[in-house]
Amino acid sequence: MLSAITNRKNGYVLTLTLVVMVFATIIITTMSMQLNRTLARSREYSKVRLTQNVCENLVNLSTGFLSDRYAKLNFNDEWSGVNDFIEFVSNRGGLEGYLWGEHLSVLKAQSCLLLTNNLEFRELLNTQPWIEGFTATSVLYESDAGYFLITSAERSGITRYAYASLAEITEVVPVLAACTGRTFSELKTTHGNGKLGKGDYFAGPVIIFGDAIVNSGDPANIFNGGLAAQSLTLPPETSSYDYTKIATSVDEYLAAEVSETIEKISSLASITVDMGADIQLPSSLTEDTLLVVNPPSPSTPIYVSFNDGKEDKEQITFKAGGSSFSINLGDYDGVEYLNVLVNGDVVFDYNDEVSDPHKAQKVIGKFDITVTGDVTVNANLIYDDLYSAFNNGNGNSGVANQGISSLKDLSEVLSASTNDLLSITALGGNVSINYTQGNGNSSHGIKTITARLKALPKDGKGGKIKFPDIDQVSSEGLNSQLFVVGGIIGQSIEVEGSGTLDDYLDNFFAVPDRKGASYLKKKLQINGLRSW
Amino acid sequence: MKKAFSLIETIIALLVVSIFVITSMFVINRIKEISSENQHAVRLFAAKSAIFDYYMYWSSTDEITPETVTEWLQSDLGFDEFEVENIVTTNPGNDENISLIKVTLKDTLTGRGEDFYVVSYNKP
Numbered sequence: 001m002l003s004a005i006t007n008r009k010n011g012y013v014l015t016l017t018l019v020v021m022v023f024a025t026i027i028i029t030t031m032s033m034q035l036n037r038t039l040a041r042s043r044e045y046s047k048v049r050l051t052q053n054v055c056e057n058l059v060n061l062s063t064g065f066l067s068d069r070y071a072k073l074n075f076n077d078e079w080s081g082v083n084d085f086i087e088f089v090s091n092r093g094g095l096e097g098y099l100w101g102e103h104l105s106v107l108k109a110q111s112c113l114l115l116t117n118n119l120e121f122r123e124l125l126n127t128q129p130w131i132e133g134f135t136a137t138s139v140l141y142e143s144d145a146g147y148f149l150i151t152s153a154e155r156s157g158i159t160r161y162a163y164a165s166l167a168e169i170t171e172v173v174p175v176l177a178a179c180t181g182r183t184f185s186e187l188k189t190t191h192g193n194g195k196l197g198k199g200d201y202f203a204g205p206v207i208i209f210g211d212a213i214v215n216s217g218d219p220a221n222i223f224n225g226g227l228a229a230q231s232l233t234l235p236p237e238t239s240s241y242d243y244t245k246i247a248t249s250v251d252e253y254l255a256a257e258v259s260e261t262i263e264k265i266s267s268l269a270s271i272t273v274d275m276g277a278d279i280q281l282p283s284s285l286t287e288d289t290l291l292v293v294n295p296p297s298p299s300t301p302i303y304v305s306f307n308d309g310k311e312d313k314e315q316i317t318f319k320a321g322g323s324s325f326s327i328n329l330g331d332y333d334g335v336e337y338l339n340v341l342v343n344g345d346v347v348f349d350y351n352d353e354v355s356d357p358h359k360a361q362k363v364i365g366k367f368d369i370t371v372t373g374d375v376t377v378n379a380n381l382i383y384d385d386l387y388s389a390f391n392n393g394n395g396n397s398g399v400a401n402q403g404i405s406s407l408k409d410l411s412e413v414l415s416a417s418t419n420d421l422l423s424i425t426a427l428g429g430n431v432s433i434n435y436t437q438g439n440g441n442s443s444h445g446i447k448t449i450t451a452r453l454k455a456l457p458k459d460g461k462g463g464k465i466k467f468p469d470i471d472q473v474s475s476e477g478l479n480s481q482l483f484v485v486g487g488i489i490g491q492s493i494e495v496e497g498s499g500t501l502d503d504y505l506d507n508f509f510a511v512p513d514r515k516g517a518s519y520l521k522k523k524l525q526i527n528g529l530r531s532w
Numbered sequence: 533m534k535k536a537f538s539l540i541e542t543i544i545a546l547l548v549v550s551i552f553v554i555t556s557m558f559v560i561n562r563i564k565e566i567s568s569e570n571q572h573a574v575r576l577f578a579a580k581s582a583i584f585d586y587y588m589y590w591s592s593t594d595e596i597t598p599e600t601v602t603e604w605l606q607s608d609l610g611f612d613e614f615e616v617e618n619i620v621t622t623n624p625g626n627d628e629n630i631s632l633i634k635v636t637l638k639d640t641l642t643g644r645g646e647d648f649y650v651v652s653y654n655k656p
Contacts, residue, residue, distance in 0.1 A: 014545065017545060017548075017549055021549070021552050024552070024556055028556055028559050028560065028563075031560070031563055032563060035563050035570075038567075038570060039566065039570055042570055042573065042577075046573075046577055049577070053584055053650075056584075057649070057650065057651040058651075059653075060588070060630070060651040061624070061651045063629075064629035064630030064651075064653045064654065065627065067653075123625075124624055124625045127625070128624065128632070128649075129634075129649055130648075130649040130651070526653060529588075
């Protein structure tokens, strides 16, 4: 080797060595630089993603905070960061950034709700461990399509944003939820003339706590809004039907309804009216107030009626022991619906002397009535928009003299929309639905109730939906019908006396009162979330 | 007679080359080590992000347990080296609409645990 070295040309090995070393140095330096760059990028990405997570957490926190409050918020704040946000979003992602920029260009600094300026929200935010070290902003905008929530978080010069589209969702109100001995059958026309025979039709969700028995027809044509039941018995001609099998007992289900009802009435500010000689009407009512009506004596029922028929007023009238008073919602500013608590029994009838289940009362307005005793429904309660479907105008009499006699009639009622809303809850009481007149037994056999009717058991009392006199109905050749727009919820539905509902009720129709929104219970839903 | 390197010069040259090679080996090993650590950190971060999204887009947090999330992480996503050690859920401000979830993610390779928080809006 040494002789080889001595024979080499001067400096050849040194040059080669230096070249290799320089080349190796360049490679190692490049690797190091690349690694450093990767590390820096990873750290930066971690910081960015962490900031985005904070923004997303802030969206969920804000939505949860707003969920029970948003109906009462004012959009009068100003957010100076809106242009920075739009510019930030517009400059990212090529066409996507451009489209986002176009979409968000309607946002202005004014007319928003700066949630992070809200003291209550700030207190909530300050308890959050994940927000530590960040400067956070949460802004809510209102639009025709719903709400836009924008959140931002900044730390160490890194600012990131999240954008969420929020919308109201409707509480799923079943049109029927009870233990019922009813044997359901598909609605059929008879004699090819479009007239209805026996059968049932439910356009909304139905919950049967027990065995749902279908006697004939296709359950899909009976339970058009779906069925949830503990078990299902199908007719021989039907091999299968997809339903939701539930394990929840009726008591568990109703206990949640009871808690919700108590929670709601407890959260409202009470204004009390004592029925008697000297009735003092409330000077103001809002959606946050609860009109508490006390009867003259615990054993005296309060008769409740709605529009007096003279003009289309959003009116409710209370009568008991010779005294009465009416509330016209139009007389009060800022009240869209009226919350009422009656401490006693209630009869829905226009007359406190002679009951008249023929009478068809127009319900105009939105009323949420909770009763601590029993509820008796004598009169038909019909929303204004549906009134003509049950009253044929003959003799100018305000009675329900027109039933659902054809599929065409049914389709008309199903397609009708209404702005009115009535909720009747017997808390610790039963609900009795009467068909016959108190001074006779004449009846068209038609009972229409446009309301969310609930019989909720409390302290071991109440919870039943009862039909005291349906076995005495003289139907004049017409089928006995029960048509509900809203829903019926109770422990059980039963006939008082002998027989079952199947013996006396030919048609049981129930349809939801709302297709889109609910005025009594609104919640927010996050439709979409995007963070940058 | 041709000029040539002396033995001393050759030894010095070899020594310099050796030092360079040893240094290079050390640097390369260090690069590999840092690269491996970074890859691990990225996987940890990816696992955290996956859990974050899991909660963020899950409608109910009631049925989520450390075991179910660990199973999901390892079987479905291939994060075999991580397991969820603990999940604590609270309702900030006693608001039932909001859940604050504290997740402790454990790295089984290093034995280290890391806490992070997810806020979930309890959809009605």
